[in-house]
Amino acid sequence: MTSALAFRDLTLGYDRLPAVQQLHADIAEGSLTAIFGPNGAGKSTLLKGVTGALAPLQGNVEFGALERGDIAYLPQQSDIDRTFPLSVVDLVAMGLWHEIGPFGWLGKKQRARVDAALASVGLTGLESRPIGSLSGGQMQRALFARLLLQDARLVLLDEPFTAIDARTMADLLDVIRSWHTEGRTVLAVLHDAETVRAHFPETLLLARELVAHGPTEQVLTVENQFRARQMCEACAGPPHVCGRDAA
Structure with missing residues (x-):
């Protein structure tokens, strides 16, 4: 092993x-x-x-x-400040931080990857929504999309x-199984x-x-x-x- x-x-x-x-x-x-x-x-x-x-x-x-750089970490939702003025796309794009840095911008290919991650967790169409307006399930989907982009x-x-x-849980379990596969x-x-x-x-x-x-x-x-x-x-x-x- x-x-x-x-x-x-x-x-x-x-x-x-x-x-x-x-x-x-x-x-x-x-x-x-x-x-x-x-x-x-x-x-x-x-x-x-x-x-x-x-x-x-x-x-x-x-x-x-x-190495610790190979880690993607999802904290408990209670540890996340949802009053911070971020849109869904901004939150998810943080998964590309290692590529674009804290003040970088999304190129065409990177934005396509963000859109693909959002689609994979069922959030297409919510890109501009502030994270404070999301339900608990929608927020968790967005956080999983961010993890997908980290490719850890x-x-x-x-x-x-x-x-x-239950529907969100089933969809996120599918993402976890794909990581395992x-x-x-x-x-x-x-x-x-x-x-x-x-x-x-x-x-x-x-x-x-x-x-x-x-x-x-x-x-x-x-x-x-x-x-x-x-x-x-x-x-x-x-x-x-x-x-x-x-x-």
Whole structure:
């Protein structure tokens, strides 16, 4: 197995208080993996550690043949300021930042790629709409279009299906499956066990510490999920470490 990512004794936290402790796991290149666990398990914290937004307190993240520049990251919608005066096309075009820079302009070929990305997620005709006027599902489609343009080998998704309708979820799952078919590595923080079982072959079950990692049907057992809940409930630390903010 070739690893896209390796977590080596990885501890991450805030104000030197750990939210993820001594994680040791390998994420195979080209795998489609769900990061699953109760509230306060450290799931979103782990993605921040992979992106470099959060420095390890201990251990490290190894990238194998990848580099941090190979990452496309979708944060939770609640982390995005939708009052900022951006149009849909401006938001999606940010996926070409590595080509055009922060003050560049879209050439004819680049605009065609933006239009193709919008079409692939069903947003043709909404290019000029301000992002603040979009529904939750439309906003998520626009963010996926931006990811498509980044053309990254490693895709990180933090709660990609929160507050969207069933049709949008099905369409975005099609995009994720296409990434997997192309050999990209996808890591997604999810909270619905049935979605994980139906669509994600691998699962990393986290409860601040690693509970289990491997094929989903072997990881998401009743016993493992009960153990994960017990481990998180036993945490008596501050809310920003053990509560929802450390999801």
